[in-house]
Amino acid sequence: MTDRQVIETADKALAEEFELDVERFTPEARFREDLDLDSLDAVDMVVVLEKTFQIKIGRDPAVMQIRTVGDMHRYILAKKQEMEQEQN
Amino acid sequence: MQLKRVAVTGMGAVSPYGRGAGLLFDSMLSNKSGIRYHEELERFESIGPRVAGIVTGIDMMEIPRKRRRSMSPMSVYALLAAQEAATQAALSREKLADGRTGLIMGSTMGSVHAIEGFFRDYLADGKLDQVKSTLFFQVMGHSAASNVAQAMGINGRVLAPTAACATSCQAIGLAYEAVAFGRQDIVLCGGADEYHPLTTGTFDMLLAASASYNETPQRTPRPFDRDRDGTVCSEGAGVLVLESFESAEKRDVPVLAEVAGFSSVCDTGNIANPDPEPLYRCMLNALDDAGLKPGDVSYVNAHATATVQGDIAEAKAIALLAGDKVPVSSLKGHLGHTMAAAGVLESIACVDMLRREVLLPTLNLDNQDPQCGGISLPTSPGYGRISVIVKNNFALGGVNCSLVLRAAEN
Numbered sequence: 277m278t279d280r281q282v283i284e285t286a287d288k289a290l291a292e293e294f295e296l297d298v299e300r301f302t303p304e305a306r307f308r309e310d311l312d313l314d315s316l317d318a319v320d321m322v323v324v325l326e327k328t329f330q331i332k333i334g335r336d337p338a339v340m341q342i343r344t345v346g347d348m349h350r351y352i353l354a355k356k357q358e359m360e361q362e363q364n
Numbered sequence: 365m366q367l368k369r370v371a372v373t374g375m376g377a378v379s380p381y382g383r384g385a386g387l388l389f390d391s392m393l394s395n396k397s398g399i400r401y402h403e404e405l406e407r408f409e410s411i412g413p414r415v416a417g418i419v420t421g422i423d424m425m426e427i428p429r430k431r432r433r434s435m436s437p438m439s440v441y442a443l444l445a446a447q448e449a450a451t452q453a454a455l456s457r458e459k460l461a462d463g464r465t466g467l468i469m470g471s472t473m474g475s476v477h478a479i480e481g482f483f484r485d486y487l488a489d490g491k492l493d494q495v496k497s498t499l500f501f502q503v504m505g506h507s508a509a510s511n512v513a514q515a516m517g518i519n520g521r522v523l524a525p526t527a528a529c530a531t532s533c534q535a536i537g538l539a540y541e542a543v544a545f546g547r548q549d550i551v552l553c554g555g556a557d558e559y560h561p562l563t564t565g566t567f568d569m570l571l572a573a574s575a576s577y578n579e580t581p582q583r584t585p586r587p588f589d590r591d592r593d594g595t596v597c598s599e600g601a602g603v604l605v606l607e608s609f610e611s612a613e614k615r616d617v618p619v620l621a622e623v624a625g626f627s628s629v630c631d632t633g634n635i636a637n638p639d640p641e642p643l644y645r646c647m648l649n650a651l652d653d654a655g656l657k658p659g660d661v662s663y664v665n666a667h668a669t670a671t672v673q674g675d676i677a678e679a680k681a682i683a684l685l686a687g688d689k690v691p692v693s694s695l696k697g698h699l700g701h702t703m704a705a706a707g708v709l710e711s712i713a714c715v716d717m718l719r720r721e722v723l724l725p726t727l728n729l730d731n732q733d734p735q736c737g738g739i740s741l742p743t744s745p746g747y748g749r750i751s752v753i754v755k756n757n758f759a760l761g762g763v764n765c766s767l768v769l770r771a772a773e774n
Contacts, residue, residue, distance in 0.1 A: 316497040316498055319497035320498070323493070323494060327494065332493075334493070
């Protein structure tokens, strides 16, 4: 999966979960202020990303720092790279 | 202490007939049955019944995601019923939020679908990783009450009584007391339940579910009938708006009926099989609470779920209270048993009987069981002035409840 495909897959899964138009998932969009997601949604975002990418996020402190869609993209790409390195 | 008189000023229903309190009564008056063949039950070989009363035609998406995410179907039904009742009672958002308006809404338990989902994930690997954050809000016992209060912005007291089949009768009783004692000016009250095949399975296990009419679903349940073979599990929600007469007058909203008395007693003889004496005492206490006597009763709305033992016990209790001169009927023949919603949906029908001056008969009652003798069971609608209704709901667990409803004064 290319980085672009990862980003598109993540956006699509989260847009579907939170019933939002996927076009609103721009890198600068803030989850709380712009997409109106709250702390319960943040928990579910982790569940959705884990399920979508078959990865383990759990209570990773780095996840708590995610504020924007761009932050989420960077996190998930780093996570993917980390997993690939582990596999190699 | 001078208690306040308590008026019904709004009603809302979601039932196997569809949405609306008006539709509920019109369907009952047309002798329509809400019971259908339910294919989902085919998955359960060990369960005998193949019939249920299912709510259809509800679009969950009409509720915004942030409200809906914590709701199982029972909360959706409850919210739609509460919104209908609040609209009829002309309750503004400001009034709902002023702290003097409360909500008392119960269900048999939290959502069985949500509980099933939780344990499916948990038991698979012993972890909670796949469990959504909002699932708990569907599982908790006060799910319907909390979700309705949150969605409607009700800031007064919110209670969630649970007493199986008597749940919403208790909710109405507690709301009546809260208003009568002046603790709240207005209380929305009722109950909700969503259908799950395990509900039918549980009643079947207790030998209390109808399984002989799978080919002719609309002929069951058959309260007080010689050929009854148990109840049919259904789903739905109902809400009444209760408020003090002073409040209704001040807000200039019509009084639909009066809740004049309530009683709840426990039968400790047996957790499953009711005894006539406590049922009788429950009705008598409710009449006493209303300052009335058995001779004042125009009609008794029976709980009668069409179980063999339950109907006999209730018939004996009613015969003791009112003899064979007062008409009696059960509405389970129309709707089946909507569980926690039964008390309030039947109460809504009772309020409409008072308003429209017509008594609904028992659907599917073809041959009165001689063991349910000594009471008058009409088989066609009865037209004429009705002034006082005793309305019963009795629960597994020995919890008996009776309400007294009185016609509004013109």
